[in-house]
Amino acid sequence: MGSKNHNLNNLFKALHAVYSEKENVQPDIHFKNDVMRQIRGLEQQSHRGAFFQMMEQLTWKLAPATALMILICSYALMNFEFISDWQVLQLITNGTEEIGLFEFLT
């Protein structure tokens, strides 16, 4: 086992030399400008997206209240009886005769 480790260590030692050579990388002259361009682009996007982000946050904040309102409205719709103006008019006039649109408007 010790010998195996020793052999593998030899390999690592040899590979270390190859590895050390890899780090000699010179930055491209455009490197800095490219990064800064992307960062400025991010900033512009974040300004543009700020309004939508705010709206999104607001939507989620108001979501429980909206859900509650929907429940209340649904309950109201199911429990209250709505009578149209037309039906009211029919009730007033005893509802015995048919009323046409013309009579209703005049």
Next chain:
Amino acid sequence: MSVLEKAISDDSIIKQVLDGNINAFEELITRYQGYVLSIVAKHAQAEKVEEIAQEVFILAYKSLNKIKKAGSFKSWLSAIAVRSCYDYWRKHYRSREIPISELSSKQKDWLDKAISDRSDEIWEKEDRQKEAKQVLDWLLTRLNAAERMVIELVYIEGFSVEEVSKLLGWSSAKVKVRAFRARQKLQRLIKEKGNKDGLQKPQS
């Protein structure tokens, strides 16, 4: 770097950036672009180095407000660089095709010498280095992303377990387990290769 530039600490530049002066970040890139590139170059494919290094700086910019310790920008940046390389390999390995290339006779010969006690001989000829690079790639492409990073950081670069755990954001125990398994896998790979191609068996 001028005397004036040296006098401005990383922390004060970071403060300027956080206060809205984006252009101040340019100075941090100037200071650390070589450092980041050298880290990324060791862990990623040559053609991807610049792209990953750019991502490192963009990630750093986005998370500048998360630096906790003053004066730790450089080590914080190196952790971002190492983790970006790890992420790159994770994505790359997910979409990669299984490598079918085999070692050439020269590369097998190099590996044979490297695992034997005659390792001093392997640098006798300059062209041996080319084989060494190819063997390194051959071995590392057969490991997964985590094993690759651990082998590179612990065994080839010589970082301590604690340092690797900080760089990768893993626990020390996880680093130790991964390192042990990766080493075993590498040993198994070399042994299998040796049996298949008749490489010299490690001397006992």
